[in-house]
Amino acid sequence: MPQSTINFITSPTLYRLLGVVVLDNGWIVALHEERWWGEQYYDQESGQWYWTKGNYNDVSHIFRVSKDNGNTWSQLCYANETTHWGATKGGIHAVGNQIAAWWSDDFGNGRCTWFDGSSIGNVHVGVNIMNTGDVVTGASSVLSDNGRLIIFKVYEQYDEEKTIFKHNVSFVDPWSGATSGIAAFESDVDYGRGNNLLKFVQRADGWITGVVPTGNSVYIATMNPSIGANISIEHPVMSESGVNSASILKNPSGNDLFIIYTNTTGLGIWRSSDGASWDMQNKVRTVISGIQDAIITAEVYNSVITVYYRRYDGGTYGLYTVDITWNGGNSYSVGNITQIDSGVNGEICSTYQKSAGRGKNKGVAYRKYSNSEATFKYYGIQLNQPPTAPTPTGPAHGGVYNYTPAVTWIFNDPDPGDYQGWWAGHILDANGSIIRDSGRQAGQATSWVPSPPLPSGSYRYRIITQDQHGAHSPYSWEPVFYVDIDPPFTSGHYFGTASPTNASSGYLRYGWTYSDNMYGQTAFQVVGSYDGWQNWHYNSDEVWTSNWYVDIPFVSLAEGNWQFAVRVRDGAGNWQVWQGFNSFAIDRTPPTISSVQNYSYINQTTGTKRVWVYGAYDANSGIQMVYCNYTVPGQAATNSVQCGQTGSDWYIDIPLSVQGEYRADFYCIDKAGNWMIGTKTAYFFVDSQRPNDPHPSAVWSTTTVELTWSTFSDPAPSSGRQSTDLYFGEWDGSNWIGAPMYYGTDIGDITSKTITGLTPGKRYRYTVTYHDKSGNESAYTYFEFVTKKQIGAYSISTRTGRVTLPLYDPLSGVVGPTPIRACNSAGAVGVFELVSTTEATASPVRVGTPSGIRAISK
Secondary structure (H helix, E strand, C coil): CCEEEEEEEECCCEEEEEEEEECCCCCEEEEEEEEEECCEEEECCCCEEEECCCCCEEEEEEEEEECCCCCCCEEEEEEEEECCCCCCEEEEEEECCEEEEEEECCCCCEEEEEEECCCCCCCEEEEECCCCCCEEEEEEEEECCCCCEEEEEEEEEECCCCEEEEEEEEEEECCCCEEEEEEEEEECCCCCCCCCCCEEEECCCCCEEEEEECCCEEEEEEECCCCCCCCEECCCCEECCCCCEEEEEECCCCCCEEEEEEECCEEEEEEECCCCCCCCCCEEEEEEECCCCCEEEEEEECCEEEEEEEEECCCCEEEEEEEEEEEECCEEEEEEEEEEEECEEEEEEEEEECCCCCCEEEEEEEEEEECCCCEEEEEEEEECCCCEEEEEEECCCCEEECCCCCEEEEEECCCCCCCEEEEEEEEECCCCCEEEECCCEECCCCEECCCCCCCCEEEEEEEEEEECCCCECCCCCCCEEEECCCCCEEEEEEECCCCCECCCCCEEEEEEEEECCCCCEEEEEEEEECCCCCCCCEECCCECCCCCEEEEEHHHCCCEEEEEEEEEEECCCCECCCEEEEEEEECCCCCEEEEECCCEEECCCCCEEEEEEEEEECCCCCEEEEEEEEECCCCCCEEEEECEEECCEEEEEEECCCCEEEEEEEEEEECCCCECCCCEEEEEEECCCCCCCCCCEEEECCCCEEEECCCCCCCCCCCCEEEEEEEEEEECCCCECCCCCEEEEECCCCCEEEECCCCCCCEEEEEEEEEECCCCECCCCCEEEECCCEEEEEEEEECCEEEEEEEECCCCCCCCCCCCEEECCCCCEEECCEECCCCCCEEEEEEEECCEEEEEEC
16 A cells, blocks of 8 residues: 655654554644653662662653644643653544543553543543552553443462463543443463553444454454443464464454464464454465564555564564455455565554544554664654545436536545546446446546437446555445436427407417426427518517416417417427427408399299309408398398308308399308408399280391381389390291391390391291390290292383382282282293282282272382
8 A cells, every 4th residue: 555654753752652543633643651761870888779760760641743744743732740660551542633542551550531632721631540559561442433442451460379460441431531440350371461462443243352462372352342341352263373463453344354463484364254253264374474573553445454564674673564455255465565664663553543534544653763863763654545435526416417417526535635546437227237337547537428428318327536546435426317318399289269369358378288208398488470480470488387388468469370389398408399380360350252143133933043252251260151131022131141152152042932123131250250341232033924925027028028026025023124036037847948047136125127138039937035134035926928039020101100010929928919910021920919009119000809909019
């Protein structure tokens, strides 16, 4: 184990170092004796030398303190003075900054003291712990976990036959001064003579276990410090020749106890798994050979036993150290032996820190004579203490992250000036399996980013460190943290108000259902747009709440076709991408109707009449419904009749019953609930009665005809004339010859028609019909005539001049009787046409007929 040597205490009056402790405040306190030699003179009368002061010397017990790790020392307080000759025994212990110490001389005079080591006041020296009057051959002590100072003493009593060795145990409460003693036993054997003091440790079960080297054996001593039971010295646990020193250690990382002993042949180790049961067959002897006249002290940490021993090297004593690693069972590995110093003449004392270190050895002190200074000096080996567990500083215990956080820590070491030599880190999953391992990393870094990045999950982490000397710490405690890299998502988006709406007050609630694999919602943001997301016209900003909805004032929302989207944040800081994009229409403008069906007519009085509405329109929400209030002639209006729809056009089928003018008033409502302002009105007329028969007549010639007919008339209520239709064409008696000249042709609102361009002697067929506006057609009759065909002419003289009388083909359309015949120049027989004497075509030539006087047509 690495170490450094420092100048410990230097004084020309130093005699014996009784013990050293390290307080919680870092001060080193030493208990030692100083001796002033008396003056001798020779008595001539008796022939003897005598001391002028006391017996042989005066001994004082002094506490010295170093506040700078042993570099400089000052007297902390003066304990007492004795005037008895003999090697002084004693010990010093500490709890926190409180010191408990004791000392005695060879004649059984002993004291116990306790005080606050961080000051010089309140020093108690009045507790008598011995005063037996007998020769004390050995003494040692231990401060138990329950605060009792237990002092074990061996002293001699002589009778006429032999020397009796008595062993006494004192229980002292150093904080109150209460004492009790037990005369445990007596024996012919001196357990613990001289420097070979009884060495104690406290076991895991609370009992005290010690070792006693006797010269040829090592004995085990046990007692219960809680009840002060008698100490028991067991049979020797090992028998070795020349045993001169022994120590007992407890492994702080387990319950194992180790006995370290030396004899003339070397160093041995013996182990017990509990300190109560010892297997005498399983011991390791002579781990290190060549140790002579050894005085040892040792410590164990993390299964490494560090032994310090004094060995005679021929003319001088050397101080050595060696690390022995316990591999389990009875297996040990021996490290290199290092000589610390030479000329080590006296004691080897361990320095301990009781409270914070729980008995951890902080160093070793030893005495050496300085030839240059002609005095004894004490030196201290400040032992390197392993780092304590590092302090995890990140990720925070219970922290939630949406990335792989850096692992950070603080390096802790009880030794001033030590620094981190290497480190290693582990990430463990929820099952405790290592999933990320940094490996051993040299240097003083105190952060590490695990790689590859961690997926979502629950994790723990731990750090282990080593100082620059190679001593490693325990693992840190294992904080738990969580990684959530998966963003949350929303579903079930909804509006609390039906869309569309014309609301201008109150609130529009937009809500969603939140889902996440690990954590709840911590924030949301809702945005809205009514121009296809070219702009955000509504933005809630980031709202830090667990609510799964937002209430938006309608007054802040303009009219239009909106879309709303939401993103949410989980407890790890993950924001989802925008979701939702739900449509909502706000429409406060009334709808319109562009037009209605024109005035129309119908000639049926049963069934229905379909009336159309055109261009029902609403820019934002669309048309919800078109309604109609219709009125049948002579009846009350029928209101709020829903219309049918075809695209943007709507219609109503109005039942027909009576004749006359029907009225239909149309209006609409949009999907937001806005009603159209005003109405659009359509009319139609029902007329099922036929107009009059025109009954046409004709007056024709060879190439023309004049048709006449009666005026239009229609029974009330009349829808009015719609058309006058003429049918006219050449006829063969069964069919039209070629295309008729008029075939249902509307010739206008007239009652006569002259047709020219006819072929002489041809047969023609004609009729005229009326249609009213309701589509009723009048009765009609077809008529026929044959155009006249002139085959010759006769010229005669009259009183008014000459007149030409045409001669017609008797088969052509000659009107009236034809009693007068004649031949033309070709000899063909023809006829003259007789007409009324009042006709414009009458000639002066008159002819008597059974029907009266007629004139020959000119």
